[in-house]
Amino acid sequence: MIVLGVESSCDETGLALYDTQRGLLAHALYSQVAMHEQYGGVVPELASRDHIRRAIPLLEQVLEKGGVIPNNIDAIAYTQGPGLAGALLVGASVACSLALALEKPVLGVHHLEGHLLSPLLSRNPPEFPFIALLVSGGHTQLMRVDGVGQYQLLGETLDDAAGEAFDKSAKLLGLGYPGGPAISRMAEFGDPLAYKLPRPMLHSKDLNFSFSGLKTAVLTVVKNHPATICDQDKANIARGFVDAIVDVLTAKCVTALKESGLKRLVIAGGVGANKQLRASLNEVALKRRFKVYYPELEFCTDNGAMIAFAGAMRLQINPDAAQRNYAFNVRPRWPLDELRIA
Ligand code: KG4
Ligand code: ZN
Numbered sequence: 216m217i218v219l220g221v222e223s224s225c226d227e228t229g230l231a232l233y234d235t236q237r238g239l240l241a242h243a244l245y246s247q248v249a250m251h252e253q254y255g256g257v258v259p260e261l262a263s264r265d266h267i268r269r270a271i272p273l274l275e276q277v278l279e280k281g282g283v284i285p286n287n288i289d290a291i292a293y294t295q296g297p298g299l300a301g302a303l304l305v306g307a308s309v310a311c312s313l314a315l316a317l318e319k320p321v322l323g324v325h326h327l328e329g330h331l332l333s334p335l336l337s338r339n340p341p342e343f344p345f346i347a348l349l350v351s352g353g354h355t356q357l358m359r360v361d362g363v364g365q366y367q368l369l370g371e372t373l374d375d376a377a378g379e380a381f382d383k384s385a386k387l388l389g390l391g392y393p394g395g396p397a398i399s400r401m402a403e404f405g406d407p408l409a410y411k412l413p414r415p416m417l418h419s420k421d422l423n424f425s426f427s428g429l430k431t432a433v434l435t436v437v438k439n440h441p442a443t444i445c446d447q448d449k450a451n452i453a454r455g456f457v458d459a460i461v462d463v464l465t466a467k468c469v470t471a472l473k474e475s476g477l478k479r480l481v482i483a484g485g486v487g488a489n490k491q492l493r494a495s496l497n498e499v500a501l502k503r504r505f506k507v508y509y510p511e512l513e514f515c516t517d518n519g520a521m522i523a524f525a526g527a528m529r530l531q532i533n534p535d536a537a538q539r540n541y542a543f544n545v546r547p548r549w550p551l552d553e554l555r556i557a
Contacts, residue, residue: 216289216530219277219313220523221270223306224298224326225352226250226257228269229519232281232288233527239336240281242520244513245269252392256382263301270309277519285317290537292526295323296546297353303545311543320537322526327354327551329521330483332363333510336524341479341508346471348464350492351484352378352393355464356551357422357471360481363528368552369471370422377460377486380426384433384456388449398453399489405454410436412459422467422474429459457491465495469503478505488515 217240222229231242247265251257278285293310296303307323314321331347334340344361346369355372375383378395385394390401412432415425433456437444444452468480480500486492487509500507514520529536 216527217283217287218523218527218530219274219288219291219310220324220519220521220526221291221293221306221310222326222329222517222519222522223266223270223302223309224294224296225302225517226262227517228266228273229517229522230270230273230277231519231523232277232283233520233523235527235531239520239524240283241277242518242523243273243276243280244518245273248393255386255392257299259299259301262299263305266302266305270305274309274313285313288317288319290320290322290526290530292322292324292522294326294329294522296326296549298326298547300545300547303547307543307545311541315541320539321541321543322529322537323543323546324522324525324529325549325551325554326517326522327356328366328554329525331358331360331366331481332525332528333483333514333518333521334481334508336514336520337508337511339508341481341506344477345479345481345508346468346475346477347481347483348468348487349484350377350464350482350486352376352382354484355424355426357467358551359471359475359477363532364554366551366554369475370424370467372424372426374425374427375430377424377426377464378484380430380460381486383430387430387433387437388444388452390449390453395486395489399457399491401450401453402457402491403450404447405450405452407454407458409448409451410455412436412455414459414463417463417466422471424463424467426460429456461489461491461495464492465499468496469499472503472505480505480507482507482509483515485516488512
């Protein structure tokens with residue numbers, strides 16, 4: 216079965232073809248980062264308009280790269296939510312109109328399920344069950360995953376998401392957008408002893424997170440700085456921030472593994488690309504004898520491959536999950552625990 220995946224929930228247009236027998240055939244991505252950079256964040260209306268411009272050329276690219284003719288596509292999966300309403304509507308309308316024209320079934324996929332399952336696309340995929348840490352621009356959640364569609368939320372952020380904290384703190388330091396990669400690069404040159412920032416909820420007895428206080432701590436340091444912050448001092452603050460957030464994420468993962476008795480940890484979402492987080496998790500994994508799995512770097516951030524894959528997994532379990540009714544709606548807010556395998 217060949218599934219075409221369409222992702223357009225935020226600022227990346229991603230298309231991909233996944234074959235349940237041969238694996239990923241092709242994927243193509245257009246990132247709007249350069250366009251949004253000058254505004255310091257994603258401008259929803261500009262994002263929607265750009266998805267319209269990119270979707271069809273990317274579709275042509277994946278068909279050519281994958282050597283697939285449109286009629287050989289068996290089903291089309293698109294990100295139905297959560298995300299920006301206008302951006303989601305573009306992907307949904309492209310997917311549904313294409314499905315209508317080709318007379319193929321179509322399926323709305325949960326964006327976070329795409330992220331959660333993305334490590335299964337790698338060369339060395341984890342087996343179920345596992346603990347998943349989902350760390351993206353909009354979400355920070357710890358989940359127990361027993362199979363496709365079997366997700367139990369163990370804890371989540373009470374305020375800002377990890378990626379959001381990276382982006383906002385980077386902005387405070389004047390490091391541009393998206394902040395995650397920028398602050399991470401800067402932190403490499405920072406002195407770990409220069410700024411000791413708070414580790415919110417590190418010792419709370421649950422698996423929840425809170426990052427807005429950490430962002431406020433960065434703001435306070437910046438505000439109290441007597442003069443313009445030189446690059447070395449920026450690097451020191453970045454290092455203080457990264458160390459704090461990585462400590463909290465690592466500690467909560469360890470607690471989730473301990474409490475569940477599981478030995479496999481999967482990291483998904485954009486912040487999963489973070490070098491310092493990976494180093495810290497790899498270190499405790501060795502010490503505590505668990506295994507940690509990451510998606511390939513290109514599938515950490517938003518992409519069409521994870522949507523094609525999640526769609527294919529759902530259809531394998533339940534071929535009736537797709538519909539031939541081409542009216543569509545999107546779900547900008549869509550809690551993952553409302554997701555059931557039909
Ligand atoms: O998963 P994703 O592409 O989009 C959402 O679904 O939100 O995640 C984007 C987030 C952004 O906040 C970005 O700053 C962060 O992931 N990010 C990183 C890194 N690469 C992306 N954060 C820290 N270190 C990175 N290397
Ligand atoms: Zn995402």
